[in-house]
Amino acid sequence: MKEKLAPIFGIFTIYFAFFGSLARAEDINFNAVVANSCTVTKLTDGTMLYDTTEYDFNEGTPGTFTVLNTAPGGTVTITPPSNFSTKPGDYTGTPNFSYRYSFIGTNTIAEVTISDGSSDIINFALPGLNTGTLHSSATTSSGGFTSGNYTAVYTVTCS
Incomplete structure (x- = not known):
């Protein structure tokens, strides 16, 4: 019986030696991409309040x-x-806008005031979600603001 099994074990030995040497390892790669993107979403519009003593617009509620x-x-x-962007037809002055902003979230930025009407650039060090608060005020070159509705539109962009 041993003599009959010996050729079978020999065949298995040759089979495993041959096919065992054909076994290979393969690497499986997992790729991912993080697109560098930035999105601004308005939560609320803000307001400015007319000051009847100073005849200018002071901060009201912030835009967020x-x-x-x-x-x-x-x-x-x-x-x-x-x-x-909206003003009474008889308003002929030139407005001067001031604003202040802050951020809370992944990047917390303490309140910053810009009083010369220029744009400001903020650099975020970390990725994530941040909530901004923006206050606006305005003065005018003329003798005050005339009666009517006024709308000031700030633009917030990110890249």
């Missing part, structure tokens, strides 16, 4: 927004208006 950046180094730019 979120900034979601997916990679480090996101840049946010806040640009104030150069004029009102």
